[in-house]
Amino acid sequence: MRLTTLGTGTVALTPGRACAGHLVEAGDVRLLLDCGSGVARRLAELALPWPAITHVALTHFHVDHHGDLPTLLFAWRYGILPPRSAPLAIVGPAGTADLLGRLAAAYGTWILEPGFPVTVTEIAPGEPLPLGGGVSLDALKVPHTAESVAYSVTAGARRLVYTGDTGFDPALGAWAGGSDVLLCECSLPEAMAIPEHLTPEQCGALAELARPGRLVLTHLYPPAEDVNLSAAVAARYSGPLTVARDGWQTDI
Ligand SMILES: [Zn+2]
Numbered sequence: 001m002r003l004t005t006l007g008t009g010t011v012a013l014t015p016g017r018a019c020a021g022h023l024v025e026a027g028d029v030r031l032l033l034d035c036g037s038g039v040a041r042r043l044a045e046l047a048l049p050w051p052a053i054t055h056v057a058l059t060h061f062h063v064d065h066h067g068d069l070p071t072l073l074f075a076w077r078y079g080i081l082p083p084r085s086a087p088l089a090i091v092g093p094a095g096t097a098d099l100l101g102r103l104a105a106a107y108g109t110w111i112l113e114p115g116f117p118v119t120v121t122e123i124a125p126g127e128p129l130p131l132g133g134g135v136s137l138d139a140l141k142v143p144h145t146a147e148s149v150a151y152s153v154t155a156g157a158r159r160l161v162y163t164g165d166t167g168f169d170p171a172l173g174a175w176a177g178g179s180d181v182l183l184c185e186c187s188l189p190e191a192m193a194i195p196e197h198l199t200p201e202q203c204g205a206l207a208e209l210a211r212p213g214r215l216v217l218t219h220l221y222p223p224a225e226d227v228n229l230s231a232a233v234a235a236r237y238s239g240p241l242t243v244a245r246d247g248w249q250t251d252i
């Protein structure tokens, strides 16, 4: 399983960090976790196989996590020759079908009928969804918006957990236990803490519970870059740590 962090930023737009999006490649599965603004551009910049993405999984409905989904659907229809014919699976929490319906009302029916088969699946937390090739996706409800979920991607013995956007919840730390990589939002420094997002200290506390093979921080607002992230995390967690950047890649 290979992870590429495509968008490690937020809606606080900065040159170096696109909105949220990460590509997971495992066998024939190419799974895009979130698809915020700038992610489609990053896929092209990094020469990643964007025409062959098989699944898009949304963690929640904030636009910094799905703003480029219409762009990708349009690109698959008009941006490649021959146009895409392979099916695409869109996965998300309860309400995803309604979101896609509203996007179709705004942009046109091609959102759901772009010339290739599109399925929309609302994942039920705790019921792993097979993606094919022995890869499965599971979700956990997390405290951010009413619909927000974290994802776990399992391929063979390997496991990636992506928090999406979340506040601190010990249940998330327990659920992420044993993961090889914990891709964890790290929005704001302690001085700006809010219940809907994590501070680096809380990322450390989550990792202390989960004990992942590696903690990878993403979804950084600019003020989070002004503090010593490693030192803040290290108060609770001393394992391997990466502050992701757009285009960072690791084999899991
Ligand atoms: Zn976000």
Ligand SMILES: [Zn+2]
Pocket (backbone or CB within 6 Å): 060, 062, 144, 165
């Ligand atoms: Zn959000």
